[in-house]
């Protein structure tokens with residue numbers, strides 16, 4: 001039973017991803033019904049001013065909000081859950097975005113039967129182009145997954161996976177924006193090396209990244225086909241791709257994503273299990 005007066009969402013942890021989700025949700029639905037609980041009073045005040053949301057202590061967050069979105073670092077989650085446990089009941093929905101942290105670990109720290117949904121979002125939620133991937137814990141039903149999906153759909157696309165795939169998802173789409181930013185940095189630096197002004201180089205690279213992303217999403221063609229269309233025989237693109245292959249960029253990307261996957265498992269203290 002949901003106690004009367006409990007409504008809306010509290011974001012617990014107003015850091016990078018907490019703010020990305022908050023900004024999109026406020027943009028989509030307004031600040032009414034959204035609360036933020038943040039350890040740093042300065043940061044809480046900043047978010048309140050920026051988004052017009054109310055800020056609360058942990059206990060009050062659980063009294064006033066039905067959905068509790070945990071957005072603290074995996075290293076802080078056990079302390080948070082220890083403090084939260086006495087305030088939570090089965091009428092809440094707990095949504096955790098902590099990398100690597102299995103729903104079973106969250107459930108074990110809370111009263112029996114509390115529904116928990118694990119989500120891996122990403123920072124493009126800031127511009128409504130997020131990718132959020134959901135898995136249900138042992139006590140989360142379809143209605144809880146639907147509720148979490150509806151929340152995250154406000155800031156981008158949503159997919160569901162068995163929880164055993166969440167560490168791979170984390171390595172791919174959770175951390176993924178950083179790989180593209182890294183690549184863009186390198187391309188802009190190369191443009192500057194070739195004598196272009198920084199702002200022009202940045203404009204060229206960012207628009208090229210955007211155009212390439214939209215083509216990959218909308219053209220229905222495989223990235224290899226799209227790359228072939230850029231690669232004139234004996235031309236500039238094949239000369240560049242040969243260097244990327246020579247320097248092992250493809251292998252480096254695979255190794256990077258494997259390292260992120262391993263780190264996600266390490267942060268969680270082991271791989272997440274699927275519901276049986």
Ligand SMILES: NC(=O)C1=CN([C@@H]2O[C@H](COP(=O)(O)OP(=O)(O)OC[C@H]3O[C@@H](n4cnc5c(N)ncnc54)[C@H](OP(=O)(O)O)[C@@H]3O)[C@@H](O)[C@H]2O)C=CC1
Pocket residue numbers: 012013014015016017018037038039040043071072073074076079080097098099100120121122123174175
């Ligand atoms: N950044 C990203 O792109 C993504 C992050 N995630 C996950 O989201 C979580 C947060 O990551 P990120 O936003 O990068 O981290 P941040 O460190 O930027 O944000 C976490 C915030 O939570 C605060 N906090 C810690 N403990 C508490 C508490 N008990 N009550 C209230 N606030 C608290 C922290 O305060 P303080 O600064 O004092 O520590 C900090 O402001 C992590 O678990 C991460 O794995 C998931 C997907 C993408």
Ligand SMILES: O=C(O)[C@@H]1CCC=N1
Pocket residue numbers: 099170174175
């Ligand atoms: O770097 C991290 O650990 C978090 C999880 C996914 C993206 N950022």
